[in-house]
Structures are given as C-alpha cells and as structure tokens.
Amino acid sequence: MGSNHIGSGSRPIPSGGSSGNSLQSGSPNGPMGIPIANSASFRQIVSSSAPTSSFDMEAFVRGGRGSSNSSNQSTNPTVDSDFYRDRRKKDIHNMIERRRRYNINDRIKELGLMLPKSTAEEMKLNKGTILKASCDYIRQLQQDRDVMLKQQHERQQLEEATKLYAKRVRELEDALQKNGLNIPEGTNPPPLPNKTSSENSSNNRPIKQEPFEEPLSPSQTPTGSYVKICQFFILKV
Amino acid sequence: MGSNHIGSGSRPIPSGGSSGNSLQSGSPNGPMGIPIANSASFRQIVSSSAPTSSFDMEAFVRGGRGSSNSSNQSTNPTVDSDFYRDRRKKDIHNMIERRRRYNINDRIKELGLMLPKSTAEEMKLNKGTILKASCDYIRQLQQDRDVMLKQQHERQQLEEATKLYAKRVRELEDALQKNGLNIPEGTNPPPLPNKTSSENSSNNRPIKQEPFEEPLSPSQTPTGSYVKICQFFILKV
DNA sequence: AGTATCACGTGATACT
DNA sequence: AGTATCACGTGATACT
Incomplete structure (x- = not known):
C-alpha cells in the first residue's frame, strides 16, 4: 500500500441531513x-x-x-x-x-x-491524481493497441510468406521424387496448425480501432473501424 | 453531438465567494x-x-x-x-x-x-456515466491487450516455423543441385525481412502486462512483467 | 500558518 | 410533481 490512502469499501456515514450549516458536524473521514x-x-x-x-x-x-x-x-x-x-x-x-x-x-x-x-x-x-492517472493509462493502452494492431498486419504478411515457403518445399520434394531421388533428411519443419487458440476460444470479440485524434471524423462508420483479430492462419499446404 | 451535453471548455464563472448561503445566487450552467x-x-x-x-x-x-x-x-x-x-x-x-x-x-x-x-x-x-464508461473502457482495453499479447506468442512460433521452412527450402535446393538437376520454377517465396517497422520506429516502449486479478502478487517484479513487443523476426536464412 | 484533502447540504436548473 | 443533474461554500481534517 505504501503512502497510498485508498482503502476498501465501507460507506461514509450520513449524519442525518437536517437543518443546514449550523448543525453540520463534519465527517471524520480520511x-x-x-x-x-x-x-x-x-x-x-x-x-x-x-x-x-x-x-x-x-x-x-x-x-x-x-x-x-x-x-x-x-x-x-x-x-x-x-x-x-x-x-x-x-x-x-x-x-x-x-x-x-x-x-x-x-x-x-x-x-x-x-x-x-x-x-x-x-x-x-486522491480523486485528482486517480483521474489524471486514468487519463494517462487510457492513452497508454490505446497507444499499445495501435502498435499491436500494426504488428498484427505484419503477422499476416508473415503468414503469407510461410504458406509460400511450405508450398515451395512440396514442389521441391516433388521434383526430387520425380527424378527418383530420396528426400534428404535434415530440417523438419513443424506442420502448420489449422486453428489457433484465439480462434478456438469463444472470446473472439473484434478489437476496435478508434480513430486517432479525429474523434468526430465523419468517414468513420461504426463497423468500418473493426479489425478482425482472429485471422491467424488456416493453411492448406 | 446528439444528446451528448459535453461541450468545449470555458470555465464556469465564480460569483465572488462572499457570505454563505443567503447570498448564493446559483450558477446558470448546463x-x-x-x-x-x-x-x-x-x-x-x-x-x-x-x-x-x-x-x-x-x-x-x-x-x-x-x-x-x-x-x-x-x-x-x-x-x-x-x-x-x-x-x-x-x-x-x-x-x-x-x-x-x-x-x-x-x-x-x-x-x-x-x-x-x-x-x-x-x-x-454526465459525471457518473463518464466514469462508468471509463471503467468499462479500461477493462476492454486491458482485455484486448491480453488477447493480443497471447497472439504475439503465437506469432513467435510462426516465425520459428517460417525459419525452418526457409532452411528446408535451401536444403532441398542444394540436394537438387548436387544431383545435377535444375531448380524448378514455381512458387517463389518472398525474402524474409530483417527488420520490421516496429523495430525501426523509435517508439519501442515495451508493453506492460499487468497481473490479472492479482494486483498485489509479490512475485511480480517491476521488470518481470514486461513483454518485449519488438521481437518480430530477424531471420538469417 | 498555509495549503491541501474530503463529504456535505443547498439552490438553481432540467427533464418528465 | 418527482427525479435527476450541477457548482458552490463550508467545516472538519491532515500534513507541513
């Protein structure tokens, strides 16, 4: 807890709301x-x-x-x-x-x-610092989300590349076999999964990308800003 | 704006803080x-x-x-x-x-x-609804971050797989060449990038993963909960 | 003493 | 009328 004064629950006690200022006894609160x-x-x-x-x-x-x-x-x-x-x-x-x-x-x-x-x-x-920290925190979380959404796009490119590599491996293996050669031992790439945990889980709510610094942009439709995050790779190699 | 009553700036006007209740003239605010x-x-x-x-x-x-x-x-x-x-x-x-x-x-x-x-x-x-919505929004952003951090791990696995596939392609190509065969035309996988945009950008603040539902966990060191997000792939194929 | 925090009761006000 | 909203000034209180 440290110097933090926030405790748990338990209502302040109303002192009976009668007759204004002269009877106000104040509240012994922290x-x-x-x-x-x-x-x-x-x-x-x-x-x-x-x-x-x-x-x-x-x-x-x-x-x-x-x-x-x-x-x-x-x-x-x-x-x-x-x-x-x-x-x-x-x-x-x-x-x-x-x-x-x-x-x-x-x-x-x-x-x-x-x-x-x-x-x-x-x-x-206190109230002021909590509210300030909340503003800062939301800004940080939004920024993190934006960075990660950008990375998600990069991952999709990686998926494409992987698909192509897997396809190339099959082509080369076919070429070897067609010429009566054994497929050499060596690196054994793992099979690519069809589904990821995020797709299997029931929690596949889309992550919304809020417009940045343009909260009133008219071109933003309610659904247009959605980016599906559940598009990991379904590979048919 | 719709039914939203929040406008921009401009302070309420203090009425000169003299002599208590009887002179209070109230404030004509929205x-x-x-x-x-x-x-x-x-x-x-x-x-x-x-x-x-x-x-x-x-x-x-x-x-x-x-x-x-x-x-x-x-x-x-x-x-x-x-x-x-x-x-x-x-x-x-x-x-x-x-x-x-x-x-x-x-x-x-x-x-x-x-x-x-x-x-x-x-x-x-109003104040109440703004604060409620802020709580909900932070929860949503935290949840999104957790989902995306999990996916980041999956991407690392994908990177590994891709590296292995690329290596396998070279092995197979070597085997073909060693046996005097031409490397067949066909799928042409893209070269894997050495750096991603997120690594090139100066903004590579680590994204912090807050402990979930255990805000007072003693095992959480300040740096232990950091997950580097800038580990896209540096492939040496 | 000075500079903060807080909950409180209250009148003005708005919408129903 | 009833049920909300709000800013305000105020005393109690805490820390310096």
Whole structure:
C-alpha cells in the first residue's frame, strides 16, 4: 500500500441531513472519504437520510403521513406544516444528491483499483491524481493497441510468406521424387496448425480501432473501424 | 453531438465567494457545469475569488493589508477586523476548493473525450456515466491487450516455423543441385525481412502486462512483467 | 500558518 | 410533481 490512502469499501456515514450549516458536524473521514476504521465508533450511525436531531421528529413524521395541517397541536399549524414539508423535500433532495455523490466516488475508487500497480504505488492517490492517472493509462493502452494492431498486419504478411515457403518445399520434394531421388533428411519443419487458440476460444470479440485524434471524423462508420483479430492462419499446404 | 451535453471548455464563472448561503445566487450552467455560451451576459463576471458584493470592500482590503485593528473607523474595530480576517480566510479556502473542483471536473471531461465514439454517442454523458464508461473502457482495453499479447506468442512460433521452412527450402535446393538437376520454377517465396517497422520506429516502449486479478502478487517484479513487443523476426536464412 | 484533502447540504436548473 | 443533474461554500481534517 505504501503512502497510498485508498482503502476498501465501507460507506461514509450520513449524519442525518437536517437543518443546514449550523448543525453540520463534519465527517471524520480520511482522504477519499473512506472513514478510518475505528472512527465510526464516536459518532452516531444513521443508514438512511432521515434526520435525527435538532427538531421535532414526531411532527416531521406526522406531516409526512399527509395528515391535514389543522390537526397539528402546534401554535401555528400552517407554518409548521410548511416547515416540515420543506424539510422533507430537502431531505429527499439530499438523499438523491448523496446517492449521486456516492456513485461518482465509487467509480473513481474503481478507476483507482484498475490502474497499473506501479502507478498506484508511486502516487498519492486522491480523486485528482486517480483521474489524471486514468487519463494517462487510457492513452497508454490505446497507444499499445495501435502498435499491436500494426504488428498484427505484419503477422499476416508473415503468414503469407510461410504458406509460400511450405508450398515451395512440396514442389521441391516433388521434383526430387520425380527424378527418383530420396528426400534428404535434415530440417523438419513443424506442420502448420489449422486453428489457433484465439480462434478456438469463444472470446473472439473484434478489437476496435478508434480513430486517432479525429474523434468526430465523419468517414468513420461504426463497423468500418473493426479489425478482425482472429485471422491467424488456416493453411492448406 | 446528439444528446451528448459535453461541450468545449470555458470555465464556469465564480460569483465572488462572499457570505454563505443567503447570498448564493446559483450558477446558470448546463449539465457538466459548462455554461451555456450566452449565459455569461446576465451575471457579473469575476475572474478571481475576491468578493464583490454585500459588504464593505474597502474595509476588507484594509484588513487584508495588515493595518492594526485600532485604526479602523468602525464602531467596533475588533469585531470588524475579526470578521474581515475570517472572510478573507474563507475566500482563500473557497478558491482552493474551487481549484480542486475544476481540476476534478476537467479530468472527467477529458475522460469523456477519450471514450470510443460509439459509447459517447449512445450515452447521455454526465459525471457518473463518464466514469462508468471509463471503467468499462479500461477493462476492454486491458482485455484486448491480453488477447493480443497471447497472439504475439503465437506469432513467435510462426516465425520459428517460417525459419525452418526457409532452411528446408535451401536444403532441398542444394540436394537438387548436387544431383545435377535444375531448380524448378514455381512458387517463389518472398525474402524474409530483417527488420520490421516496429523495430525501426523509435517508439519501442515495451508493453506492460499487468497481473490479472492479482494486483498485489509479490512475485511480480517491476521488470518481470514486461513483454518485449519488438521481437518480430530477424531471420538469417 | 498555509495549503491541501474530503463529504456535505443547498439552490438553481432540467427533464418528465 | 418527482427525479435527476450541477457548482458552490463550508467545516472538519491532515500534513507541513
């Protein structure tokens, strides 16, 4: 792990989303919002977005059940009702926002876990560095893919050459035999396989070649940029 | 662009970070915080984090210059000085936080631009979907790399076979010549190249094979997981 | 002290 | 109305 602060899972604890700034107690989290293991012990754990303090919970629930505002025993039922309705609305809003936030943070953590070990080791991981490293990593992977796709083309040329060599061997052997000569011992080339492991495997998804530096090129059809990688050699020598 | 809401550049406009919630005027931004082009016209543009409204700017500046609190002509110099000092501190804090936020958002936008066109087209891009798609994309690229590295091994076998075939051709030709026979016309295999384009190019960074599903494997040395990709064939036939 | 990190709640806003 | 999005300012917190 080293100086890397990213730990595993375990949600930050919502503190009950009530009444704004003055009651905000802050969160005792480490970097990346992942709470230190024992920090959960000294604060109230609330798993939902329901408010837990600082105002009349009973009235809140009553208001939420849709009871008429005249049935409130408060001195000013209308104002109270408005207040609790508003509070309820805000709490729902906060919950939605919290969910969104968690989702984003989870994805960033996920990205952090996908980075090459070396990158993750030598960097102090926080949201910014994870995202930067992810950009760099994607660029590297794309570049590698482009290089390897180019090499794939070279391999196809090699296949052709091999086919021709194998054919030539048969021609020469025929010529020797036709003249009553023995085929000499010596180098014994291996038989060329008909199928490769990549063709036999069920995972033969085509590898897509993205347009380089021209993300909006109109000439790129969706399927036109596909390069089949499963064309190793099927030789009939 | 389609239903894609990601536009190009142009910072959201900080509204001058003064005095908390009651003065917050909100931001007229589109999705992903990128302001609609003409929305800048109906709000004050402030390029720094300096506050612009709702309190005595003069006093703020004076307080910031380190004048003694007794020189203020306010009715309560000490309280005012504390207030402006605190305000100043918060503004700096807000600026730092804003910088951090911009950085994160810029990186997410950058990720969004690196995604395959098809993905970017069919998805409604927001922070969450960009991050999810980025995770998926990295997984795909890693998988492609693994498949292609496996194929690279197969190509090396093919190289060996080709070398042997070429050698066999020479043996057979020698045998024919030794017996006074003409070498028959027929298939004419191409000469095997000594170098490939990938070797000639300066870009021969090795492609790293990350350990699969074992990110903490201790047996993986930093250099042990490298697979040279520049080993196409140097044949001496 | 200064310079970072983070989660949070909130209002503005958009689409349904 | 309900359910999302976003940027923002803020306090807690950590490291220097």
